[in-house]
Amino acid sequence: MGNSLEVAVTKGDVSDSYKHNGTTTESGDGKTFVLATFEAKNSAESSQSLPEGTTASIQADNKQYDVAEPAAKQWQQFVSSSVKSGGSASTTVAFEVPKETVSSLGVAVQLTYTDSGAKQIIQWNME
Template sequence: MKRRTFIAGVGTTSTFFLAGCNSNGDDSGPSTKTSSGETTTGTGGTTSGTDSTSTTSGADETTSETTTDSETTTDDETTTDSSGTTTAESKTVSFGEHATVADDLSVAVTEANTSDSYSHNGTTDEADDDSTYLLVTFETKNTGGSSQSLPDDASLSLHANGNEYGMTDSAKSAWKDYVSSGVNGNGSSSKTVAFEVPKDALASLGVTVTLSYTDSGSKKLIRWSME
């Protein structure tokens, strides 16, 4: 069995088996010009500015000029459909970094490696000749005093080379058990799941693992960037 393993520490960006990717993206939203300045909103942040103004008065000429610039950057993104309706709120974090899904409950993708096989509950699956498994280890931490579970509809997906891949059937079964089992107070739990992808898919830019779930009726996405 061939295996390559890559482990990331919490809060750091780790080198994966990729050329690299930009987790913040390069898209930008519409610009709106007002009498007080210009506000531009796009993926990954908001930038605002105020135009310069000049005032001249009386025989004694007095000129004053004021320029104000401010900038705020955030990792949060909002996805909308063609009608302008919000479809999901998303956040992109580094491989190994924890993100909060509920009070005292955080999650992270802590390990990823390629393998030609995946084992679960005594059964071993073999990848096709032109495919490989990406084995992803997912960790949940509960810093509260009582047991908590991930949202019932929590699901993982892999995005690589412009395509989306779901978990294998065996991995889906393992993931379902993991989500329903819960995490004890002041404890943590992890599960390794598999995605079967073409062998060349993971050499592309922009590989991400995405957790999707619903919170108070709103769709949420957390993306781990495999840089």
């Protein structure tokens, strides 16, 4: 990202449930959760945070799946949190997708943000 903050998807998993804030949410019928762990590393000399409005989504079968409702608050906290100089922060969020989607090729996680007025997209392909 343009502000010395590097973001990467460090882990991807599939599960029928998502644990968050001491509770567990089960996926709906015919659906499953794709769990993606994002890590932000700060190489700048001062604290940094992701650009306001940064979004994450899953791209598969020419469709987009946004962060699942139970994970939305956690994602917003990750985006707005300040990462100290030389530090890192991570979070795992869930995307609820049809079960057949995860067995298809071409599943990708996308991070979308605005840098100096221009829309930027970072994409990681999931294997």
